[in-house]
Amino acid sequence: GQQVQQSPASLVLQEGENAELQCNFSSTATRLQWFYQRPGGSLVSLLSNPSGTKHTGRLTSTTVTKERRGSLHISSSQITDSGTYLCAMATGGNNKLTFGQGTVLSVIP
Amino acid sequence: ETAVFQTPNYHVTQVGNEVSFNCKQTLGHDTMYWYKQDSKKLLKIMFSYNNKQLIVNETVPRRFSPQSSDKAHLNLRIKSVEPEDSAVYLCASSYGEQYFGPGTRLTVL
Numbered sequence A: 001g002q003q004v005q006q007s008p009a010s011l012v013l014q015e016g017e018n019a020e021l022q023c024n025f026s027s028t029a030t031r032l033q034w035f036y037q038r039p040g041g042s043l044v045s046l047l048s049n050p051s052g053t054k055h056t057g058r059l060t061s062t063t064v065t066k067e068r069r070g071s072l073h074i075s076s077s078q079i080t081d082s083g084t085y086l087c088a089m090a091t092g093g094n095n096k097l098t099f100g101q102g103t104v105l106s107v108i109p
Numbered sequence B: 001e002t003a004v005f006q007t008p009n010y011h012v013t014q015v016g017n018e019v020s021f022n023c024k025q026t027l028g029h030d031t032m033y034w035y036k037q038d039s040k041k042l043l044k045i046m047f048s049y050n051n052k053q054l055i056v057n058e059t060v061p062r063r064f065s066p067q068s069s070d071k072a073h074l075n076l077r078i079k080s081v082e083p084e085d086s087a088v089y090l091c092a093s094s095y096g097e098q099y100f101g102p103g104t105r106l107t108v109l
Helices: none
Strands: A004-007 A010-014 A019-025 A031-037 A043-049 A052-056 A059-064 A069-074 A083-091 A096-099 A103-108 B004-007 B010-013 B019-025 B031-037 B043-050 B053-057 B064-070 B073-078 B087-095 B097-100 B104-108
Touching: A004 A083, A010 A019, A019 A031, A019 A083, A019 A103, A031 A059, A031 A069, A031 B097, A043 A052, A043 A059, A043 B097, A069 A083, A096 B031, A096 B043, B004 B087, B010 B019, B019 B031, B019 B087, B019 B104, B031 B073, B043 B064, B043 B073, B073 B087
Parallel strands: A010 A103, B010 B104
Antiparallel strands: A004 A019, A019 A069, A031 A043, A031 A083, A052 A059, A059 A069, A083 A096, A083 A103, B004 B019, B019 B073, B031 B043, B031 B087, B043 B053, B064 B073, B087 B097, B087 B104
């Protein structure tokens, strides 16, 4: 079946460092969508793009559909960035999402 | 700003009981979804509805059934809950990018 693999599984950064989260998917996706989830919290959509690069604030999402991979770059990390980052690929006419296992980010002072 | 609303936030029940979770979206989207997030935090799609038509049912047990009165509402009913149904149930809506509600945490004793 369709699979989404995220790496690394966990990441510890010092405040101010940059992070690069990877996402690889097994089949053709119409787009990748990145989410942020706080412990015990709801999902917050960060970025969604079918291909190419998209920015918002300190976040940059890059999707290379032909190579079935994507990445999320977080610049100048802050303690409040700590949480789980989920990558999901959308497929089919109904945009069904298949999620990866997530990357748990911890930003320390 | 929350635009996908779910009730209740939490529900504790016993094996064999029936439960029902509500979801409403105010975004005017045509498609709504239910996802299940298990104890390992993996999110999997259960159902999607487009204009009151069921599009996807991903090998979900028959005791689960989605119920929709209009395109802004998609409820989830579980007849005779079992221990493995304990999870967080997340509702989403989309017109392309997906937006999620805060989730309903179900605990089956």
